[in-house]
Amino acid sequence: MPLMKSWVASANDANHPFPLNNLPYGVFSTAGSEPRCSVAIGDMILDVSTAEAEGLITLGDEPLFDLPFWNPLMEQGPAVWAALRERLTALLAKGSKEQNKVEPLLVPQAEAQLHMPFAVSEYTDFYAGKHHATNVGTMFRGPENALPPNWLHIPIGYNGRASSVVVSGTDIRRPWGQLKSPDHDRPAFLPSRRFDIELEMGAIVGTPSDGPITVQEADDHIFGYVLLNDWSARDIQAWEYQPLGPFQAKATATSISPWIVTKAALDPFRCDAPPREVELLDHLKDCRPMLYDIELEVTMAPEGKPASTIARTNYKEMYYSSAQQLAHHTTSGCPMNVGDLLGSGTISGPTKDSRGSLLELSWGGKEPITLDTGETRSFIEDGDTLTLKGAARGDGYTIGFGDCTGTVLPALEDPYAR
Numbered sequence: 001m002p003l004m005k006s007w008v009a010s011a012n013d014a015n016h017p018f019p020l021n022n023l024p025y026g027v028f029s030t031a032g033s034e035p036r037c038s039v040a041i042g043d044m045i046l047d048v049s050t051a052e053a054e055g056l057i058t059l060g061d062e063p064l065f066d067l068p069f070w071n072p073l074m075e076q077g078p079a080v081w082a083a084l085r086e087r088l089t090a091l092l093a094k095g096s097k098e099q100n101k102v103e104p105l106l107v108p109q110a111e112a113q114l115h116m117p118f119a120v121s122e123y124t125d126f127y128a129g130k131h132h133a134t135n136v137g138t139m140f141r142g143p144e145n146a147l148p149p150n151w152l153h154i155p156i157g158y159n160g161r162a163s164s165v166v167v168s169g170t171d172i173r174r175p176w177g178q179l180k181s182p183d184h185d186r187p188a189f190l191p192s193r194r195f196d197i198e199l200e201m202g203a204i205v206g207t208p209s210d211g212p213i214t215v216q217e218a219d220d221h222i223f224g225y226v227l228l229n230d231w232s233a234r235d236i237q238a239w240e241y242q243p244l245g246p247f248q249a250k251a252t253a254t255s256i257s258p259w260i261v262t263k264a265a266l267d268p269f270r271c272d273a274p275p276r277e278v279e280l281l282d283h284l285k286d287c288r289p290m291l292y293d294i295e296l297e298v299t300m301a302p303e304g305k306p307a308s309t310i311a312r313t314n315y316k317e318m319y320y321s322s323a324q325q326l327a328h329h330t331t332s333g334c335p336m337n338v339g340d341l342l343g344s345g346t347i348s349g350p351t352k353d354s355r356g357s358l359l360e361l362s363w364g365g366k367e368p369i370t371l372d373t374g375e376t377r378s379f380i381e382d383g384d385t386l387t388l389k390g391a392a393r394g395d396g397y398t399i400g401f402g403d404c405t406g407t408v409l410p411a412l413e414d415p416y417a418r
């Protein structure tokens, strides 16, 4: 499908992240106003909440946009998701008869503050990128034992914390934790020295389930996707993770991009998973293309300095799709809820410059990377700003996500000071 033209001129630029083909959902406020539901179009934001209040959008008897998150719309199910997309497309398309009614409800993005677009019910993070798992496994166990024996059969995951998921732009405080150096007999309580990012996509569950679901059902249940940075303290992780996996190393914060890009907008970019090295069990088998061709990039900017690109990769490098992860999540009978967030796992490509974490980029700190400013980095330093970017390139248009960014602040001097 080519670019769909809008009467919002900036939306018709082939490189603009928010054309009419995209229509991503967010929550915004302007000075002195309450946060409310909105959709991005070009460099403007349409106030969906007010559009509904004024009768321009009616999807049922009850209002869906009087709360500052998108969960009520998700709860309506795929038919209403499609009806809203159709209605927004009609309102914003070039030649719309209602342009004069919609125009007063547009706000420049430059004047808006963006908030969490949905209420995160629970958060699960996976370890489902093969290049990442191979790199990390090679560093810690050697190339012969890089992938654990279960890796090619199940998407490995852990239950993370919904309470520390934050929207892009939120500052991230360097955590303290228990660190154990091989040179010392006892651990010490210190600020993390190996604070890192993980470049991931987050899938948002839009349809609840109560019992095992198939991969195809799981794909149908996903509402949309965001960029996700799983901030990770590698030194805390190295000491705490055995035998139950990551805990405080991953609990400081998880940042997400501010706009939910719907599955409908990403549909033209679906692609197959890579060839399977061993046959998956039937309940996890691929049944249609469920990965997406989304270009991904990570930049790092030291405080007050320009940003350098430190990695470029693509979401299609994943081994397991979010649908397979969601299906696996339900196999035990685990209920899933609207607003559940599933982190894909770190997305690394096959080459050195396509690695989605500093752990891999600097090979555990042994090979520091050099930024365009000439500075070197093994892990994040105080004041560094890390940004994830994502874009799917269509026929004359781009589907963007909005940056997922965060600046790392120095650790507190004394975390127990009262």
Ligand code: MN
Residues within 6 Å of the ligand: 125, 126, 198, 200, 230, 343, 345, 346
């Ligand atoms: Mn992760």
